[in-house]
Amino acid sequence: MRHLIYILWIAMFSHCSDSGNENQNALTASKGSSTSSNTDALARRPTYPSYNTSPLPPDPNGMPSNATQLAAKINFGWNLGNSLEAIGGETNWGNPKTTQALIDRVKASGFNAVRIPCSWDQYANQTTAQLPAAWLDRVKEVVQYCVNDGLYVILNIHWDGGWLDNNINTQAQASVNAKQKAFWEQIATKMRDFDEHVLFASANEPPVNDATQMSILLSYHQTFINAVRSTGGHNTYRVLVVQGPSTDIGKTSTLMNTLPSDPTANRMMVEVHYYNPWQFCGLTADANWGNMFYYWGNGYHSTTDPSRNATWGEEDNVITDFQKMKAKFVNNGIPVVLGEYGAIRRLSLSGDALTLHLASRAYWDKYITQQAKVNGLLPFYWDEGSLGDNGFGIINRQNNTVGDQQALNAIISGGQ
Incomplete structure (x- = not known):
């Protein structure tokens, strides 16, 4: 479902304390492959050169917080969506080039964290996996903002074009791991001087449906951790984020029974995403498996348009889902990042229907943020820059103002 969601986004908008080792060991003790047209090419790809060319001794300065302590410093976050991950270039999915003024607006709006989705493979030398210095410089510039x-x-x-997501299978595993290693050695080395304010995340929404694929995904996460730690310096202590299967809470609860091994104790987080029910959050046309919902939540159902009221995925489901993550990870010293969540606005509605829908959407934003905080999840709202019909956006990137005050107020209220 997560992979389906991403494809739908592309079609819609081009995305569219140190006791943690014992806790992680306790988690480990509790306990159909996808294919792609380029799998054979990946399998034949030669070993890339090592890009860990300047490893440094461990440097704890500026890196005092373990994952749980760092999580306590993050209130609620915002996604710089459809920008640095845009295929074809930073502005190719409809947003202007990211500036310091935009990030200033994000901070002024109340967010204290930013998730930066980023593409790398489209810029890389496909023979050597080398990343261009200009792109590394640009990403570092935005991080610095x-x-x-x-x-x-x-x-x-x-x-990132699916080089990892489309190849969670045994045939491509070795070559994907080789590219994961090469990319993260370069990214980690470039970003190494940042202090604990910067976290790295292995992937985005890797589609996984069974234990075999879960094992392959864990190998990709292990390669990520090994590559980052190998560069040393601040990266020895940097908090690293690994994604659950499909970043789906149900699959993560069921399949993610082992975490990668990390030589640095207590510096790992798990990531999931939340767009439930999808019929309310993102579906833009009725489907054979279900129809669009316009209204969600207790007190926000329509009496005049009852066929568009949510029939599943309401408050009780949110509580159940988030409590699964709290019980499995948060209570064991492993913070959980809610890396994306959001619901589109349906501006094709009018009158009282539109008013009720927008109020319902704001209630969803507030409730998800609130329940994430209650259960120890770190909420990062998905903003892809669109303020129009079917858009998620909150910040107007054309003039660096708040474009949806109602949604922003809801998130702030939920995060308090």
Whole structure:
């Protein structure tokens, strides 16, 4: 479902304390492959050169917080969506180039963290996996904008053309791991001087449906951790984020019974996303498996348009889902990042229907944020820059103002 969601986004908008080792060991003790047209090419790809060319001794300065302590410093976050991960270039999915003024607005709006979805493979030399210096410089510049404002940053490898997501299978496993190693050695080395305000995330929404694929995904996460730690310096202590299967809470609860091994204790978080019910949050046309919902939540159902009221995925489901993550990870010293959540606005409605829908959407934003905080999840709202019909956006990137005050107020209220 998560992979389906991402494809729908692309069609819609082009995305669219140190006792943690014992806790992680306790988690480990509790306990159909996807294919792609380029799998054979991946399997034949030669070993890339090592890009860990300047490893440093461990440097704990500026890195005092373990994952739980760092999580306590993050209130609620915002996604710089459809920008640095845009295929074809930073502005290719409809947003202007990211500036310090935009990040200043994000901070002024109340967020204290930014997730930066990022593409790398489209810029890489496909023979050597070398990343261009200019792109590494640009990404570092945007990260610096956030750090300048005292914001926490999660920098990831996003869908990125699917080089990882489309190849969670045994045939491509060795070559995907080789590219994961090469990319993260370069990214980690470039970003190494940042202090604990910067976190790295292994992937985005890796589609996994069974234990075999889960094992392969864990190997990709292990390669990520090994590559980052190998560069040393601040990266020895940096908090790292690994994604649950499909970043789906149900699958993560069921399949993610082992975490990668980390030589640095207590510096790991798990990531999931939340767009439930999808019929309310993102579905833009009735489907054979279900129809669009316009109204969600207790007190926000329509009496005049009852066929569009949510029939599942309401408050009780949110509580149940988030409590699963709290019980499995948070209570065991492993913070959980709610890396994306959001619901589209349906501006094709009018009159009382539109008013009720927008109020319902704001209630969803508030409730998800609130329940995330109650259960120890770190909420990062998905903003892809669109303020129009079917858009998620809150910040107007054309003039660096708040474009949806109602939604912003809801998130702030939920995060308090």
